Structures are given as C-alpha cells and as structure tokens.
Amino acid sequence: MSLAKITEVTGRGVPVNGDDIDTDRIIPARFMKCVTFDGLGEYVFYDVRRNEDGTERAHPLNDPRFAGASILISGSNFGCGSSREHAPQAIYRAGFRAVIAEGFAEIFFGNSIQLGMPCVTADGKDLDVLRAAVNADPELPITIDIVKKEIRFDGGKCIPCEIREGARNALTNGKWDPLQDLLSHEEEVEAVASSLPYMTGR
Amino acid sequence: MGKSLFEKVWDAHAVCDLPNGQTQLLIGTHLIHEVTSPQAFGMLTEKGIPVKYPERTFATVDHIVPTNEIREPYSDSLAQAMIEELRRNCEEHGIRFFDTTTGMQGIVHIVGPEQGITQPGTTIACGDSHTSTHGAFGAIAFGIGTSQVRDVLATQTMALNKLKVRRINVDGKLAPGVYAKDVILHIIRTLGVNGGTGFAYEYGGEVFDNFSMEERMTVCNMSIEGGARAGYVNPDETTFAYLKGRPYAPHGRDWEAAVERWKSFASDEDCVYDDEVTIRAEEIAPTVTWGINPGQGVFIDQAIPRTEEGNTASERAAIEEALEHMQFKGGEPIRGTRINVAFLGSCTNGRLSDLKEVASYLKGRTVHPDVQAICVPGSQAVSRIAQDLGLDTIFKEAGFEWRGAGCSMCLAMNPDKLVGDQICASSSNRNFKGRQGSVTGRTLLMSPLMVAAAAVTGEVSDAREVFGILEPAGV
C-alpha cells in the first residue's frame, strides 16, 4: 500500500492559545480507557471545552465561527507530557490535518508525523500575524506548503515555517509511516540481533 | 575522539539509514502495558503481521488496576476489558505477561529493573514516556507512541532521529533531607521543561556516582519532564551489584562476560558532548512545585512567583494561568499551603528505598486528621518486601492507607482520584491540570519525605524540620 505524498495542507485555522499545552489537556487520561482510537475525536481538549456538568465552556473549539477548521494553531512546546498517541489521534480524528505551533514536544511531533499529520513551527511574531488574520476572518483558507516551508494566507501574506528535514522528506515522499521500510530490512535486522548477546539469550 | 554511551549503544543497534533520513534502530527490549498496546496489536492483526521476537517483549498491567480491589471482574468494566485484552494479546502472540496473579506485576518502569530485564548497553522502548527511567542502567530507553509499539512488535525496530547528548554534572554533596527528586526538579526548573528537546541527558558527577540505582532511576524517570526523550547514567559497580542475581540478568559464566561488555559501553573520558551543564549539589534544597508544569517549582523557603517576575510575555501568561488554577497568590510562601491528600507512589518514587526512607521517619507519627494519605507500592515485589520489613504496619499505624501495586493517583485512570479542587502533595512526576483525576484538582510535586511531612502537618512543610533531620555538625 503506498501512502499519500503530503506536500501541502490547506484548510481553515483555529488558534488554541498558550504554551506547554500538554497531552493530558489534549486528551484527559480517563478517555484512554479504550482498546481502539475510534471515537477519540469527540473528547479532544474535553476538560477545557466542558464544565464538569458537561455544558460547554468558552473555547475556540466550541466557537461556531471556527467550526470545520482543520489546522490547529498554538504556542511553544505543544504536546508535552505523556507519549500517548491518543493525543495526536484525538486531534486527527477531530478533523485536523496539520498543527502550526511555536514548538513541539519531541514524542508528539514524531507520533503526528507517523499519522501523516504535519507539524510545522513558526516564529511567535509571525504566528501573531496569522492568528490575528484568522480571528478577523475565520473562513480564511490557510495553506501550509511543506515543500517551500511557508504558510500562505489572506491573499498575498506569507510567513516562513520550519519542519525537521527528515519529517519533511517523509511527508513529501509518502514515507511518513515507516512500517513498510522497516519490514523490508528483515535480514539486516536479524544480523544486528545476532550480534547482541542479550538478544540471543546470553 | 572518544564516544559517549549514547553513541556506542546507538551504533551497536543501528540497522540502516532509512529513505526519510531517520535511522532504523533495533530495540532489544520492548515493554508494554494495557493502555498503549491494544491498538498496536489491532493494527498488526489488521495487516496480518506476526510479532517478530515475542520473547523480547514483556508485558505488565499498571495504569488501570484498582489498588483496593483484588478480585476480578473489577467494578470498572472498562478497566476489566483492558486487562482482558492485554491477556488475550499476550497469549495469542506468546508474550510474557507479569499478570496480577504472578506476584511480579507492577508499574512497568519498576518491574523491568527489578526483574533484571533492564540492562546496560541495551535499547529499550515502551509506549510510555517515563521509559527514560531505564536509562539509569546505561541503557538508551525511549518512550514511544502506539504506532511505534506496532513497529517494534512487527520488526523489533523503529525509525528514529539521532539525539544530541547533554552532559549534566551534579558535583558536590547533597545536604541531608535533599533527595534525588529534588535534584531532578531543580534540573528541570533550571534548564526548562523543553530545555531537553532534541537531547538525551547524560547525568554524572559526584552526586550520581554516590547515588543508588533507585535514586538514579528517580532522576532518569523525569528526564521527559525536562523535554529530554532519554536520560541515562553510565553503568558502574553500583549498577552491576544491583543486577546480580535478578531473574532475567545473565547468570553463571555469562555474568562475567556481560559485566565486561557493559563496562565497555560507558562514555569515554575524552568524548565530546553537544552541551555540558554543571550544577552544585549544595545549591539544591527540598523543592516543591507550585504550578501546572514540573518546571514551576520553588525551594521550600521560597515564595510562589508573582506574575510580573516572568521574563517574557509568555512566561507571565504561564505564571498567571498557573496561579489561577492553583488558587495561589504570587509572593506568598509555598510553605504552609494546606493539603487534602498525600500520595506516595508512582514510577518516580514508588520503590522500596522510597518507602523505607519515609517509614524510618514516620514511625510514631500520625497523619493530620484533615488529610487522606495513601501509600501505593510500585510493584507487588516492592509491596511484599515492604511487608516483610513491617513497613506496611508503620504506614498504617501512622494513618496511611496501604494499597496494592499500580500507577494509582499518578494519573488517576483507576478509582484513586482527587475530588473537586483538592490539593495533593504527591511524589509523582506530573502536575498538569486535571492530571490526578479532577479537572480542578491541584498537584504539588515533591520528594517522598516531603509528602510525609505534609501528611503529618496537614500543610507543605520542610521535612528537615518536621522530622528533625539536622545539618551535619561541621568538620
């Protein structure tokens, strides 16, 4: 099965402000009592979107102006905390196809790329411009160009973005899920394994 | 030029370079638990791919196990479904499962080391970010996502980017009453919660040379809270002494050969690190977090920061958000903050030495009447030895609830949860909003003895005063 080559993502944005947004915030642990990822989208950011009695709180993801957004915009160290893939899965299953932030936590970033959900970083000041534009017009289409490493919006506006070279290659070449590649090196794997005493039972 | 342990272990396990620029790395030891593995097994079944080396994966159940119910079915049917799913997957694929009936069940990061599965010079992965714990043995240990759990099951390898290495020296001697937990909270506070992004942390210096394995594990455990995906300590005689005789450690003639090999993985004297940081042990005091990330900590004598003390707009926003959630006022002392719950446990501080240390001071003291105090041993083995030593009696007599092994209130996926905006003095590793099971719940991270001091006095206190730990008389 060949994977899609992801060279750009276009969609509407929604700013979820703040730095260090952790994975417990993205998907509270109690929703991880499940044996599949199906249905996680419903619970994304649950505890900041809902009061304890289940009624909605003011949150951009509850704001009808941003309904249908597919690009999440946030601050630095986004996705820090636990390694739960439930976090990017919940974001993806809530309809998002990319995240733009000032920075990402390592494991979250890797998990997202492996799902084919690009995570790009941009400078804080540039992000302020982007957020302002999105807030002024939530219908605004945003394009993340992964090849050129830029974000285009609002007619001619364009801000640079960064993504780790390996991840960029993986996305644009349709290699973001490495399983097929990993499986194809069985002999080499066995050779390395047999060179390691602890793998061979000593 | 010499090499660091990280590079040596990496090189010994590198299979090849992948088209996307990452390295295919062999993962010699794979640990799994009930929360992040079922979807991975599901993906394998969907694709019809078998588990490549079932004997190199070890399973335990920890996150969802209730700590006050032994008999199944558990009252939480979702928890019951998860444990059954893991049982079924392990059976189907021939994977060793330290089930609740084996006497070896416990938190995955406690079980691996105590069974001797965690060894120097190896690569370890687990679908859990605190896998960095195992680095205490001089292993390179990564927390991974579920798709990578799938990759490791299917191929015993995963795609990774090489990390840079930052050496963190802690030189000098820690004062009495200052623990490994304080060291790592101080490191995180100093270097920042994302200071370690892209790095593996190599911990060393006099303090680490003198640390026991369990103390090294406490520090490596929280590398991830500092943003570092892996953290390790070079293996030495302390490491070997700990491993000798453990069930899965090499035995007989293999032992000597293994020790020789393990020694060869230690970083070379002349290796060059990508970064190096030195911290003086004497500067570290008992540390307590006041906010909603593990870097928001202060020494017990310090005040909670005011919003205007933030250096940047985003720091000020972070302080403000934390103060609001915690219902604290900037400028007030952390000491004296009333607590409702005291939690002693977790993969950071739920080991035998943690329980022993606390018990040695708790004897004859009583938990404050307004405080619910619970002690949750990290594994069934820890619990058994603690009971043999009579520690459970000391805890119970003091007013602690003595529970079964598991993650418990560290993340509250089982029935142990904070209620409303309760404040918990906790020996765990994360103080994120909602972490302990209540959206408005509040967590103060600290060392086990500081948790005990808070339990006894009903408020955040200096354990050195509460338990009469004197400064050394001087020379």
Ligand code: SF4
């Ligand atoms: S004790 Fe806490 S941090 Fe450790 S594995 Fe369990 S839930 Fe995770």
